Amino acid sequence: xxxxxxxxxxxxxxxxxxxxxxxxxxxxxxxxxxxxxxxxxxxxxxxxxxxxxxxxxxxxxxxxxxxxxxxxxxxxxxxxxxxxxxxxxxxxxxxxxxxxxxxxxxxxxxxxxxxxxxxxxxxxxxxxxxxxxxxxxxx
Numbered sequence: 001x002x003x004x005x006x007x008x009x010x011x012x013x014x015x016x017x018x019x020x021x022x023x024x025x026x027x028x029x030x031x032x033x034x035x036x037x038x039x040x041x042x043x044x045x046x047x048x049x050x051x052x053x054x055x056x057x058x059x060x061x062x063x064x065x066x067x068x069x070x071x072x073x074x075x076x077x078x079x080x081x082x083x084x085x086x087x088x089x090x091x092x093x094x095x096x097x098x099x100x101x102x103x104x105x106x107x108x109x110x111x112x113x114x115x116x117x118x119x120x121x122x123x124x125x126x127x128x129x130x131x132x133x134x135x136x137x138x139x
Contacts, residue, residue, distance in 0.1 A: 008053040010122075011115075015052065016045040018114035022107050040091045047083050052076070052115075081108050 055076045085104050094100035
């Protein structure tokens with residue numbers, strides 16, 4: 001449970017950072033910002049972080065094929081789109097039109113990309129530290 005909470009907090013920070021960057025880019029379309037958007041962003045970050053942590057905590061006993069990994073990523077992305085579209089409708093973030101939905105799909109893709117880059121950088125740094133520690137231990 002402790003590992004799940006730790007992963008959840010990591011993903012919350014990464015996803016919230018991505019959402020804030022995408023919101024910052026999209027905010028130029030509006031004249032004003034409404035105060036309610038901050039807790040709404042945190043709500044979206046919490047829900048998507050919970051789903052992301054659950055998706056990435058699945059640890060099968062056998063290695064997964066590339067096709068299965070791609071399908072899992074696509075399913076994860078679609079679930080995130082559904083969550084954001086539902087919250088977006090509830091919080092009145094966008095019009096429920098084709099262009100509004102396309103904007104959400106692109107925004108989720110942007111957050112997904114930002115989160116992937118941050119996660120990769122963190123994982124690479126951690127792997128480099130472990131490699132260095134193993135070399136030092138060996139010497």
